[in-house]
Amino acid sequence: MLHEFLSLHRVELIQRCQTKVAKRASPEATADELDHGVPFFLDQLIKTLTMEQTANPMESRKVSGPEGGGKPAHSELGDMAARHGGELMRRGFTVEQVVHDYGDLCQSITDLAFEINEPVNVDEFRTLNRCLDNAIAMAVTEYNYQRDFVLADKQVQALNVQIGFFAHELRNFLNTATLALFAMKDGNLGLTGATGSVLDRSLVCMRTLIDRSLTDVRMTAGMPLRHELFSLADFIGELKLSATLEARVRECALVVSEVDGRLAIDGDRDLLLSAVGNLLQNAFKFTHHGTKVFLNAYAQGDRILIDVEDHGDGLPPGDVEKMFQPFTQCGDDKSGLGLGLSISRRSVEANDGILRVRNKMPSGCIFTIDLPRHTLLAGAGQV
Incomplete structure (x- = not known):
């Protein structure tokens, strides 16, 4: 039985997966990548296969979820896969490596079963594929969710910086123009003197700042030419x-x-x-x-x-x-x-x-x- 084979060779299968992870070039991978991935998935796969040998095989869906895709259903395997996908995103791994983690285990199981001539029946292989499919789907979904959240946060931060720069520069020019105008009024000064030149310079700088910002907004928004x-x-x-x-x-x-x-x-x-x-x-x-x-x-x-x-x-x-x-x-x-x-x-x-x-x-x-x-x-x- 496949669950007996997996239980017996659990340590070796994890080691084989760690070896595959270590061979990846970018980003530099470590055994930490497996902390919430392969070992837990392997345990849930064994649990699923074992439950399918009981009088209530459909109870295994609570562990590993249904087949057929669609809206992800709550399951132990799905929850752990989602956690694994989020962990990999926060550590800087790519979405391809999220998929590779589970593909490594499938390949390791297949290779080892072939090497020791361990038979795997069709139903057990279908269960393996269903578990892999659900785990990959949940891991990738969570990975993308966390990535989008991080990207959105970075965009907000960048926008805040840009708005802050704009407001700071505009305030400085406006303050200079205001002081120049007050000085001209208090001293009954003309527009052609040095203070008038300060007022001119401030107004020109404000116009430049606003024109540039409007053009930048238009280009960033992708408005048609x-x-x-x-x-x-x-x-x-x-x-x-x-x-x-x-x-x-x-x-x-x-x-x-x-x-x-x-x-x-x-x-x-x-x-x-x-x-x-x-x-x-x-x-x-x-x-x-x-x-x-x-x-x-x-x-x-x-x-x-x-x-x-x-x-x-x-x-x-x-x-x-x-x-x-x-x-x-x-x-x-x-x-x-x-x-x-x-x-x-x-x-x-x-x-x-x-x-x-x-x-x-x-x-x-x-x-x-x-x-x-x-x-x-x-x-x-x-x-």
């Missing part, structure tokens, strides 16, 4: 208007090249405005006082290139890819959330473009947006 064919010259002209004030606040100059009126972009205008705007804000942030930031847009073959060039300290070695990660700031100026470049790359790539960056000599760097080239029809939207 709003494709349209629009003039490159008009696009650059709009950027020039909004960036000129920030250039003045940052005490540098913005130089914008002439753009061929026939060139066009087919994409989501708002996302691309955000992408180039973030690059310009980044350039104003790091370029040296009194220097120039260049905005150039031109065609090269079947591509349209938009360059944003600054006169800062350039890119530190090894920071090129790191700087595109969210909440990453590579320069000495740590103001802002560190989201601008990440949002720019995602916005550009969503429009079938490429964002790259390179150092230039003797100082500074150039960010380039590379997009498919399109042409306007005669008289349509040209500048």
Whole structure:
């Protein structure tokens, strides 16, 4: 009888399973993986097989559950398998290893029975498969439940951090703007003085922070793109208007090249405005006082290139890819959330473009947006 065979060779079967576990490469497995898995499952299997030899074989379902799948029924085996699945998830094992644990035992039983020529009848083998099926189903279900719970908790934590950063930065800019306004009112100061410049800077920073956050929300939510064919010259002209004030606040100059009126972009205008705007804000942030930031847009073959060039300290070695990660700031100026470049790359790539960056000599760097080239029809939207 199979239950007698399992009882007699219980220790050897567990050892065989431990050997299989030890051979797994990733994650590094230990005998602890079996604590609430194979030994308990083996005991419940033996108990089930033994009860099926009694006058009330269906009582075994209370131990190992019914067959046929569907909604899992309460059973001793199911409860222990669920516990095992949750344990493996918390220890960092994969869902594949949850399945392997039970597959190891089935293979060990089959191998040992074959080696010592132990017969296993059809009904006993069906019971073994039913127990394995129920145990795997309950273990995987609990594993996925615990994993989803952990992932949801991490997402909430990440969202709280992001909201906290946003609120902190917005409060700082609003506080500075409020103090500047009070100072101007108390001292009857004009808008063109130093205090007015502080107010300008704070308002520009708040606008930038809100624009970036809205774009990030839109990209994260996966909202559909709003494709349209629009003039490159008009696009650059709009950027020039909004960036000129920030250039003045940052005490540098913005130089914008002439753009061929026939060139066009087919994409989501708002996302691309955000992408180039973030690059310009980044350039104003790091370029040296009194220097120039260049905005150039031109065609090269079947591509349209938009360059944003600054006169800062350039890119530190090894920071090129790191700087595109969210909440990453590579320069000495740590103001802002560190989201601008990440949002720019995602916005550009969503429009079938490429964002790259390179150092230039003797100082500074150039960010380039590379997009498919399109042409306007005669008289349509040209500048």
